Structures are given as structure tokens and as C-alpha cells.
Amino acid sequence: MYRSLPLLAMSGKRFSVAYRLHGLPGPREARTRAHEIALEQTVELSDDLLEPGLIRHQVVGRVEALEAASIGVFDVVISYPIEAMGGEFPQFLNVLFGNSSIKPDIRVEYVALPECLFSCFKGPRFGVQGLRDRLQVKNRPLLCAALKPMGLSAEELAERAFQFALGGIDLIKDDHGLADQPFARFEDRISRCVEAVEKANRQTGRRAMYLANVSLPIATLWERLRFAKRAGVGGFLVSPGLIGLETMRQIAHDDSLGLPLLMHPALLGPYVLGARQGLSHYVLFGQLARLIGADGSIFPSYGGRFSFTQEECGQIARGCRDPMGPFRPIFPVAGGGLGLNNIPDIVRFYGRDTILLVGGGLYRQQTDLISSARYLHELVSA
Amino acid sequence: MYRSLPLLAMSGKRFSVAYRLHGLPGPREARTRAHEIALEQTVELSDDLLEPGLIRHQVVGRVEALEAASIGVFDVVISYPIEAMGGEFPQFLNVLFGNSSIKPDIRVEYVALPECLFSCFKGPRFGVQGLRDRLQVKNRPLLCAALKPMGLSAEELAERAFQFALGGIDLIKDDHGLADQPFARFEDRISRCVEAVEKANRQTGRRAMYLANVSLPIATLWERLRFAKRAGVGGFLVSPGLIGLETMRQIAHDDSLGLPLLMHPALLGPYVLGARQGLSHYVLFGQLARLIGADGSIFPSYGGRFSFTQEECGQIARGCRDPMGPFRPIFPVAGGGLGLNNIPDIVRFYGRDTILLVGGGLYRQQTDLISSARYLHELVSA
Numbered sequence: 170m171y172r173s174l175p176l177l178a179m180s181g182k183r184f185s186v187a188y189r190l191h192g193l194p195g196p197r198e199a200r201t202r203a204h205e206i207a208l209e210q211t212v213e214l215s216d217d218l219l220e221p222g223l224i225r226h227q228v229v230g231r232v233e234a235l236e237a238a239s240i241g242v243f244d245v246v247i248s249y250p251i252e253a254m255g256g257e258f259p260q261f262l263n264v265l266f267g268n269s270s271i272k273p274d275i276r277v278e279y280v281a282l283p284e285c286l287f288s289c290f291k292g293p294r295f296g297v298q299g300l301r302d303r304l305q306v307k308n309r310p311l312l313c314a315a316l317k318p319m320g321l322s323a324e325e326l327a328e329r330a331f332q333f334a335l336g337g338i339d340l341i342k343d344d345h346g347l348a349d350q351p352f353a354r355f356e357d358r359i360s361r362c363v364e365a366v367e368k369a370n371r372q373t374g375r376r377a378m379y380l381a382n383v384s385l386p387i388a389t390l391w392e393r394l395r396f397a398k399r400a401g402v403g404g405f406l407v408s409p410g411l412i413g414l415e416t417m418r419q420i421a422h423d424d425s426l427g428l429p430l431l432m433h434p435a436l437l438g439p440y441v442l443g444a445r446q447g448l449s450h451y452v453l454f455g456q457l458a459r460l461i462g463a464d465g466s467i468f469p470s471y472g473g474r475f476s477f478t479q480e481e482c483g484q485i486a487r488g489c490r491d492p493m494g495p496f497r498p499i500f501p502v503a504g505g506g507l508g509l510n511n512i513p514d515i516v517r518f519y520g521r522d523t524i525l526l527v528g529g530g531l532y533r534q535q536t537d538l539i540s541s542a543r544y545l546h547e548l549v550s551a
Numbered sequence: 552m553y554r555s556l557p558l559l560a561m562s563g564k565r566f567s568v569a570y571r572l573h574g575l576p577g578p579r580e581a582r583t584r585a586h587e588i589a590l591e592q593t594v595e596l597s598d599d600l601l602e603p604g605l606i607r608h609q610v611v612g613r614v615e616a617l618e619a620a621s622i623g624v625f626d627v628v629i630s631y632p633i634e635a636m637g638g639e640f641p642q643f644l645n646v647l648f649g650n651s652s653i654k655p656d657i658r659v660e661y662v663a664l665p666e667c668l669f670s671c672f673k674g675p676r677f678g679v680q681g682l683r684d685r686l687q688v689k690n691r692p693l694l695c696a697a698l699k700p701m702g703l704s705a706e707e708l709a710e711r712a713f714q715f716a717l718g719g720i721d722l723i724k725d726d727h728g729l730a731d732q733p734f735a736r737f738e739d740r741i742s743r744c745v746e747a748v749e750k751a752n753r754q755t756g757r758r759a760m761y762l763a764n765v766s767l768p769i770a771t772l773w774e775r776l777r778f779a780k781r782a783g784v785g786g787f788l789v790s791p792g793l794i795g796l797e798t799m800r801q802i803a804h805d806d807s808l809g810l811p812l813l814m815h816p817a818l819l820g821p822y823v824l825g826a827r828q829g830l831s832h833y834v835l836f837g838q839l840a841r842l843i844g845a846d847g848s849i850f851p852s853y854g855g856r857f858s859f860t861q862e863e864c865g866q867i868a869r870g871c872r873d874p875m876g877p878f879r880p881i882f883p884v885a886g887g888g889l890g891l892n893n894i895p896d897i898v899r900f901y902g903r904d905t906i907l908l909v910g911g912g913l914y915r916q917q918t919d920l921i922s923s924a925r926y927l928h929e930l931v932s933a
Contacts, residue, residue: 211700211701212699212701212728213697213699213700213701213726213910214699214700214910218911218915219700223702224700224701224702224703227702228702228734252734253728253732254730255730255732255733256731257730258768259767259768259793259794260728260730260731260732260793262792262793262818263790263817264728266818267790267793267817267818268817269820270792270819270821271820271824271851271857272857273858315595317595318593318594318595318606318610319595319606319635320605320606345649346592346594346595346635346642346646346649348639348641348645349638349642350635350637351634351637352610352634384642384645385639385641386640386801387798388801388804408641408645408649409795410652411641411644412641412797413769413798414795415768415793415798416769416794416797419768419769422770435650435652436644436645436652437652437653438651438652438653438654438828438829439821439824439825439828439829440821442655442821443821443824443828446821446824447821447824469653475653475654476655505653528595528596529596533600
């Protein structure tokens with residue numbers, strides 16, 4: 170049915186995706202399912218509608234490996250020609266999982282990119298070492314605290330930022346729910362919080378950073394990013410679930426900004442919650458976080474008020490650190506309601522190249538915020 | 552622990568969200584869970600850390616209703632002050648479900664907005680009647696076909712567009728996987744497909760439209776949208792899973808573009824696949840689609856190669872059409888592998904204000920594309 174005009178020369182370069190397939194009686198059905206994915210993610214036509222020819226052989230995904238993982242569960246690796254995503258990140262996401270994300274019992278477990286795509290996507294600008302250099306903190310886990318609750322004035326939030334910085338917190342971030350509400354307008358909050366942290370730094374001699382939440386409407390986003398950069402923020406907090414993975418990638422990519430980014434998981438939960446569908450914790454909070462330029466990936470750790478298991482959290486930490494071409498390793502940022510009494514165990518589990526995000530836990534101490542922060546600082550310096 | 556400085560005057564206006572909670576032993580636990588959500592989605596502090604005062608009473612979500620749906624399952628309605636989202640869509644998404652999306656057993660079932668938010672978010676620019684007016688098709692279901700497969704040249708894709716338009720297809724859209732690949736570059740494809748559909752329209756006297764896929768990198772997106780607009784496309788195909796819900800909303804909002812939009816579900820599957828988590832089909836494909844300005848919401852219908860049930864598809868159609876303040880009703884766009892033999896049943900189920908998206912089904916006929924399209928056209932005109 171199709172004329173098969175000669176295709177452009179293909180580079181022969183491919184990227185690969187490991188999917189886990191569930192609920193299959195045997196290897197024959199697994200192979201059929203795998204081939205359906207290879208078609209769905211590229212040409213979106215069933216096999217019988219594709220003429221023999223170049224498109225079938227060069228564009229359709231190729232099943233590279235298939236093996237049983239357990240009863241009814243198969244791991245399959247499918248490779249795609251890089252031409253299928255045309256060097257663009259939204260289309261990379263689409264080839265990775267666009268339509269197949271709508272089918273049950275398929276989960277993306279791992280992505281392997283060829284060298285050429287690593288230059289296409291810049292990845293983390295700072296990573297673990299870059300962020301340590303900026304903060305001048307060599308060996309211990311980093312400490313992060315959140316400014317909250319929504320409803321406080323910019324002045325009150327800045328006062329908390331000052332106290333956290335004075336007590337030894339390295340990264341003081343807006344709660345991801347602080348945007349441009351009437352309680353504390355964006356520009357006012359940014360200016361005051363930057364000033365407060367700088368004032369504390371002059372007293373302590375440290376280099377604590379204030380990270381501004383920039384999960385804001387596209388129409389005003391770049392103007393506000395530039396405002397925050399000029400005001401002197403240390404970095405940005407971005408929720409790609411709220412403004413788009415591609416938008417976060419573009420913020421990371423923008424050399425005129427050039428500041429560290431923390432990724433926040435707001436609205437991303439459904440991608441990982443279903444064990445037989447969506448994306449693995451490794452891919453979402455590790456590999457994709459690095460692809461879109463996060464220097465730290467916030468997730469709700471075991472030991473808090475969320476449900477991720479220790480095994481899932483370990484996956485995230487590996488996804489942040491495993492070799493990934495020239496991409497820098499980034500910080501897993503363990504948060505989600507950690508109490509101060511959990512900290513020693515959490516540090517043992519994740520190791521020193523971790524950011525501990527303590528929100529309510531610092532407010533929970535019976536002392537003032539400066540003393541709570543100091544207590545936490547001593548805990549991790551020990 | 553907080554000073555409670557006087558808050559800004561609150562408008563008293565609120566929006567409400569109905570959540571379904573699963574796996575709860577009784578109403579007492581359901582009430583506790585509901586209150587946790589009200590806190591998580593606003594102040595992100597547990598109850599014991601909030602001073603009595605204005606924030607607790609004015610900012611925290613309020614549990615408005617709670618009732619048992621079945622054993623272990625409860626429906627709860629929580630209202631939030633509009634000030635919590637500060638008039639911005641990303642923060643609206645965050646208050647709706649940001650952190651709670653990461654917790655199992657909570658599903659968003661329904662959103663109710665006050666009048667003031669309907670002016671804040673413009674909603675669908677055309678809707679059912681606007682799109683019918685543009686196409687000058689009064690009573691029958693509309694027909695949509697997809698240009699594919701990836702790998703064809705721009706010239707070959709344009710030839711297919713011509714044939715579809717000649718055969719009576721109303722909306723000829725790029726496959727959502729066509730971006731700017733070397734096989735068929737964006738600008739070349741857009742120009743040729745516009746021209747092909749115009750040529751067919753001159754022959755038929757109809758007003759078929761070509762819809763360009765614009766799920767493209769942010770850096771070049773507006774430039775390419777303007778290019779496509781100048782070239783004369785009839786509308787745009789947007790995958791908010793690939794470029795962000797907020798980015799699609801901004802495209803819809805932009806008066807300088809002002810063309811119909813179809814929303815494509817690529818990478819959105821995990822939001823609805825888990826029955827006890829994520830978003831209901833009604834909310835994602837109906838209410839949110841309208842909030843971000845879709846004039847038609849594409850989903851994989853029962854009767855194709857995907858797994859949505861007839862009940863879920865019915866929910867989507869209702870979400871597209873139910874009264875929603877001043878927002879226009881939009882078209883449910885039933886796709887996902889419909890065969891031509893399913894069409895009569897599909898039309899009976901969804902009714903005439905539906906778009907039938909037939910992709911492979913048109914290619915599957917043993918005749919040429921013009922005849923396949925004519926056959927489909929006759930089928931729905933009957």
C-alpha cells in the first residue's frame with residue numbers, strides 16, 4: 170500500500186529501552202507483545218499494514234532481547250533508530266513510551282542512550298561535585314529545608330530562611346506550593362529571601378543557597394527566571410509535573426541562567442505508583458531527572474509519610490549515580506516527612522552524596538528554627 | 552511556632568475537588584485521610600505544627616463532605632481558597648493533586664470551579680459548535696484521519712492528506728509521532744500538507760482541515776506555531792504529556808494563534824490506568840482537557856487495541872460535554888485502532904457530537920485511501 174521511496178541515509182545509531190511486561194502466559198506471547206510495542210512507538214501501524222521495505226526495516230523498533238523475569242513476567246529490550254526522535258526531547262519521550270503508556274502491564278525499566286544523544290541533551294550542569302563546589306561543603310551529606318507554610322508573608326518566609334541559613338542548612342528552598350500567591354508575591358519573596366540568606370552567610374562565613382520555586386506559567390516564566398537570577402538566587406526548584414519535563418529541560422539548557430536545579434515530584438506520582446505500568450523509580454527520578462538537567466532529584470523517602478519502599482528508594486539513588494555516558498551523577502534528595510530521629514539511618518542507607526530534605530521535622534523540634542537546624546547540622550557532621 | 556501576622560483579605564471564593572479514597576476500614580480513618588489531604592495540598596505541615604490562627608482557618612483545605620461509596624471506599628469533597636493557587640494554572644494543578652498524587656489509594660474524580668476561575672482560564676476557544684461552523688458540517692459525527700507512518704517523506708504524507716480530504720475526511724492530522732524527523736521536516740511537511748488539503752477542498756467544495764502536530768521543543772515552539780499559522784493550517788495537535796499541560800494551555804490562550812486544538816494522550820496513560828490512584832478519565836480527558844483549551848480530546852476507545860472500558864469511555868464523553876461554567880462542550884475524539892466495522896456501534900454509543908479518529912482502519916481496506924475515506928464518510932452520513 171505504501172510506495173517505499175528511498176529513505177534518507179540512516180546513521181545506524183540507536184537508543185534502547187528495557188520494558189518489563191506483565192501478565193503473559195509464555196515467551197511466544199511476550200515476543201508478540203514486544204513487537205507490538207516496537208510498532209506502536211514508531212509507525213503506529215500493525216504489522217500487516219506495513220509493506221516489506223525500508224520503513225519496516227529501518228524505522229520500526231527492533232526487539233533486541235527477551236527473557237523471562239518470573240512467572241508471567243518478561244524483560245524485553247527494544248532499540249529505536251535515533252532518527253525516530255529527530256533530536257528533540259518531546260519526541261524522545263514519545264518514542265520511549267507515548268502510546269504504550271496507555272496500555273496496562275508495560276513498565277519502562279531502563280533507558281540506554283548512544284553517545285550522540287548525550288550531546289543533544291546537556292544533562293546536569295553541576296551534579297554532585299559542582300554543587301559541593303558552589304557550597305564549599307566537601308564530605309558530609311547536604312542539608313535542605315523548605316520555607317513554609319503557604320500563607321506566611323514574604324517577610325516571615327525570609328525570616329525563616331535567615332534562621333535556617335544561620336543554623337547551618339545548605340539549601341533553603343521555597344516549598345513547591347509557593348508561587349505568586351497574594352500572601353507572598355514572587356518578586357517580593359525572592360528579593361527578601363536572597364537578602365536574608367546572604368545576611369546569614371555574612372555571619373557564618375558559609376555559602377548557603379536560596380532556591381526559588383519557578384513552577385510558574387509559561388507566559389511569565391523566563392522573565393521571572395531572569396528576575397530571580399539577577400536578584401541572586403542560588404538555584405531553582407522546578408516541578409516538571411506542573412510545567413512539563415521539556416520546560417524544565419529548557420531551563421537547564423539555558424546558559425543565560427546557568428544555576429543548579431532541584432526537581433520536585435509534584436503530580437508525577439502516577440508514573441511510578443502502579444507496579445505493572447508507568448516508569449520505574451530508577452528511570453523517572455534518576456535517568457529522566459538527569460536528562461532534563463536536575464542536579465538533585467527530590468523524592469519521598471521511606472521513613473517519612475509516603476509509601477515508597479526502601480528498595481524503590483535505593484533504585485532512585487542508583488538512577489542518580491550510575492554511570493550514564495558523560496552525564497554527571499546527581500544528588501538523590503530524600504524528603505517527604507523525614508523526622509530528625511531517622512537521619513542517622515537515612516544517611517547510612519543513602520551515603521554521603523545525598524541531600525537530606527527536612528521540612529516539618531525542623532519545625533517539630535521544641536526549640537527555635539536556628540537550634541533545630543544546628544542540631545540537624547551536628548547530626549550529619551558527626 | 553508561627554507568628555500569625557494578619558493575612559491579606561481573602562475573597563471567600565473556593566474551588567472544590569472530589570477525591571475517592573480506597574482501602575480504609577471506616578469513616579473515622581476516611582476523615583483523618585481527608586484532613587491529611589487538605590493539609591498536604593496547601594500548607595504541607597501536619598496538624599500539630601500549625602498554630603491556631605488565620606492560616607489554619609483560611610489557607611488549609613476544608614473537608615466539605617464525606618460519604619461511603621462501598622466497603623473500604625469513601626468519597627470526599629475538599630474545598631480550597633482560590634488564593635492558594637494565586638490565579639496560575641501550574642499552581643492550580645499543584646493544589647489539585649501535586650503531592651497527594653504520590654500517595655496510593657487517592658484518585659481525583661471531579662473538579663468544581665467558581666465563576667472567577669473560568670475567566671482566569673479561558674477554556675476551549677471553539678468547542679463543538681465552533682469546530683462545526685469552521686468545517687460547515689452540521690449534523691453528523693466528524694471524521695479524523697492520521698498521516699502515517701513515520702518514515703514517509705513530506706511529499707508522500709501530503710499525498711495521503713490529499714486523498715483523505717478528497718474522500719471526505721474532515722480533520723486530517725499528523726500522527727502524533729511526526730515532529731521534525733529527517734524523513735519529513737516540520738516546515739516542509741506543514742507547507743505541503745496545507746497545500747494538498749486546500750487542493751482537495753477546491754475539488755470537493757468542502758472545508759477539510761489539516762492539523763499540524765506541534766509537540767515540539769519549547770525553544771522553537773512559538774516560532775513554529777506562527778509558521779504553521781501563516782502557512783494556513785486548520786489547527787494543531789498537541790500532546791500535553793510530551794510538552795506540558797501548561798504549555799498546551801498557553802497555546803490555547805494565545806490570541807495570535809486562535810486555531811482549534813486537539814489534545815493527544817501520549818504519555819498520559821499512567822494518570823488513569825491505576826483504578827485506585829491518579830485522575831479519573833472524566834477529569835483528565837474531559838475537565839482538564841477543557842481547562843487547557845482542547846476543542847477535542849483524543850482517547851483510545853473501547854473497540855480498538857487499547858484497554859479502556861466502555862464505562863470509562865462514557866465518562867470521558869460526559870467530561871467533554873457536561874456543563875462546566877461558561878466553558879464550551881468539546882468533542883470526545885474516539886480513536887486507538889477503531890476498525891470500520893465498529894463504526895456504527897461507536898456512533899450509537901457516543902452520539903453525533905463525536906469525532907471518529909480512524910487511523911490504521913482506513914489503511915486496512917483493500918481499496919485506495921480515497922475509496923476507504925468515502926466508505927467511512929457514507930457510513931457516518933447514513
